[in-house]
Amino acid sequence: MEEEAPPPRPSVAEILAKGKAEIRVKRAGVFQRQDFIVKKGISPAGEYPYLFIDKFVDLSELIRVAEEYGLPVTAKNGNIFPKGKTSKDFAHLLK
Numbered sequence: 001m002e003e004e005a006p007p008p009r010p011s012v013a014e015i016l017a018k019g020k021a022e023i024r025v026k027r028a029g030v031f032q033r034q035d036f037i038v039k040k041g042i043s044p045a046g047e048y049p050y051l052f053i054d055k056f057v058d059l060s061e062l063i064r065v066a067e068e069y070g071l072p073v074t075a076k077n078g079n080i081f082p083k084g085k086t087s088k089d090f091a092h093l094l095k
Contacts, residue, residue, distance in 0.1 A: 012070050016049055016093060021069065023051075025061045036065070036073070045088035046095075050074050 007022075015021045020037050027034075036051040050072035051065065062080040066073045072081045072090065081087070 009068065012093065015051075015069065015071065021051060023065055023069070025057055025065065027055070027057060027061075039074075040094065041072070041074075041087060043087035043091065046091040048072070048087045048090035049093055050079075050090075 010018070010021055016038060018038075020035050022033050023036050024031055024033050026032075034053055034055065034057075036053050038049050039052045040047045041050050042048075051069065052074045053076075055075060056077050057075045059078055059080070062073045062075055062078060066080045066082045070082055072079065072085075072087070074080075
């Protein structure tokens, strides 16, 4: 069986406009497509968007998603920001 090619990765603007992103993640040793919902977090710099999933996802996968998609990611087991970024780096995306 041939593995299907992954769909092109949406940009940050496309994800924010749609309000969600379907992302392929590895959970319990199996690759799955999961819907990550865009939510708003509050920080001293203002509101910022982040991708949210209401499931446990390996931290290594959360780090990969945050780095590849350029947005913070939150799951039941942790919050991850792309390397070298904080909430103030994303506050301008909602203005």
